[in-house]
Amino acid sequence: MINNDVLRSIRYMLDLSDNKVIEVIQLADPGFAIDKDDVRAFLLREDEPGYQACTDRVMAHFLDGLVIHRRGRDESLPPRPVEKRINNNVVLKKLRVAFQLTDVDMHKAFADAGFPVSRPELSALFRQPGHKNFRLCGDQLLRNFLKGLTLRVRGR
Structure with a gap:
């Protein structure tokens, strides 16, 4: 995206x-x-x-x-280096951390957007790029997640 x-x-x-x-x-x-x-x-x-x-x-x-x-900022940890390349997987990971979302929350956001995602599909998005089950997050997937998260945050 x-x-x-x-x-x-x-x-x-x-x-x-x-x-x-x-x-x-x-x-x-x-x-x-x-x-x-x-x-x-x-x-x-x-x-x-x-x-x-x-x-x-x-x-x-x-x-x-x-x-x-x-x-909030965790002062006990050094600042993380800024990502050089941003892709949909990185955006998804950062939003998951920012909104403190569990797997259940993520599935609910996708379902609210009318785009249900299976557990293996979701976990594949958060794997390391070299892992055999890693999957790139497509634009449609991220768009639907943002839509579902917006419905959750702003209400219907």
Whole structure:
């Protein structure tokens, strides 16, 4: 899925303002420079003037900041390195951590979106890429998870 779509979905889900999106991004790295114009450009549709693609670096900072925003910072651990490449599996993992979701919660989110997923399918998404049962998370799967999670967070 395009990073801009993920950012747009999460922003809607949590009803975040542009300033709050910047705050969340800077939770992961206070020195990371981003301003309101950048955020607005990320939130535009591809065909709108001023659209700017959200880079993997920005998305990684946003997802890490979201984990800190939702769960708090663990001062006993060193800061995690920021992901270099973001794919749908990484987004799914970060959202699972940020929202403290169990397998049951994940299955419910998929079911709420009208897209039930089996236990083996779900566990394959969280395996290491070299594992024989690893499965890439497709755009449709992530889109439906975001839809189900939005229904859970915002209500129907």
